[in-house]
Amino acid sequence: MSVYRPDYCNDFRCKADKCLHTCCAGWVIGIDDESLERFGNDPEVSAKIKDGCFVLKENGRCPFLRDDNLCDMILKHGEDYLCEICKEHPRFYNTFDDHAEGGIGLACEEACRLVLGHDGPFELVSEDGAVMELPGYVKAVFDGTKPLNEKLLSFSSGRRANSKLRAEIFAGMEVMDPSWIRLLHRIIGSPVSNGDEDEIINSHEKEFTNIAAYLMYRYEGAGRFTAESVWLLADLVFHGTDIRDAARMFSGEVEYSDINIEDALDTFG
Ligand code: SF4
Incomplete structure (x- = not known):
């Protein structure tokens, strides 16, 4: 089966x-x-596995991650020895009848750099070089005739949660990193107006466009989820978080928890 990727x-x-x-x-x-x-x-290796997972050290690190941040397993046995999740991360796939569409997830800082820094629409290319037309909902993100703020409102059919409520919804989800919750509480304690969100988005139009395109692509046109996520990230940037850090943390907390992503897609469906 052909796999197409940005x-x-x-x-x-x-x-x-x-x-x-x-x-x-x-x-x-x-x-x-x-x-x-x-x-x-x-x-x-098996001595460091319990219930199908590696037993993390007290500081949360993988038992094979050395102090110099290299993987002991790769050094000893090569990359092919790794389990699937370690080999594949941060790649993701959506499978269709006759092809798959893949990508790299924003929870990884290098993926974030590549996704947010891309110039203009990406191409979907297979391993053998075939190019697939972008889905209409991704093309719509790159439509140069309208500002991103206007497009976000149309993706969400005119609905827009206020920033406090939106941050409270995300703060109510499963937490992996307590610093994510501290960032959300900055918004809850000092909500951001729609006008300020719009200004932040205008001033980082390229990065937010790429984030919106990534979310629309990965979640197959989930317009309201995409818009609310971009507005949440704009609120984090308004409160001083670097846009790449905001996107990376959002992805780690929301996208890489099955419960949270399901919840977010349902809530903003
Ligand atoms: S987050 Fe990305 S760049 Fe960092 S170790 Fe994991 S896969 Fe590599």
Whole structure:
């Protein structure tokens, strides 16, 4: 089956020990069955597995993540030895009848850099170089005849939660990183007006356009979820968070929790 991905995915390389927010810490690492079987024959690895997951150290780091942020398993056995989730992260896939559409998720700081920094519409390209037309809901994000603020309102059919309520909704979800909640409480304690949100979006139009396109693509045209997420990120930027950090944290908290993403898509459906 052909897998089409945005062209910027070809430039993705894990930053490994140069990564400031490694995905090998702070998250439960669930191991697929095939890898579990393989690791079962490796006493050094199997001793660090419980209930199908690596037993994280007290500081939340993967037991194979060395102090210099390199992976002991890769160094000893090569990348092919890794379990699926470690090999694949931050890649995601949406599968259709005759093809799949993939991408890289914003929870990874290098993916964030590539997605937010892309110039203009991305191309969807398969491994063998075939190009697929962008879905209409992604093309709509890149429609140069209207400002992004106007497009966001049309994606959400004119609905727009006030910033306090929106932040409270996201703060009520499962929490992985307490600093995310502290950021949301800045908005709850000092809500942002629609006018200020619009100004922030205007001043970072390229990055917010890319975020909106990423969300519309990944969630297959979930317009209101996309608009409310972009407005939430604008509120975080208004309160002093760097746009890439805001997008990365949002993704880690909302997209990479099955419960939270389902909840968010339902709430803003
Ligand atoms: S977050 Fe991204 S760049 Fe950092 S270690 Fe994970 S995959 Fe690599």
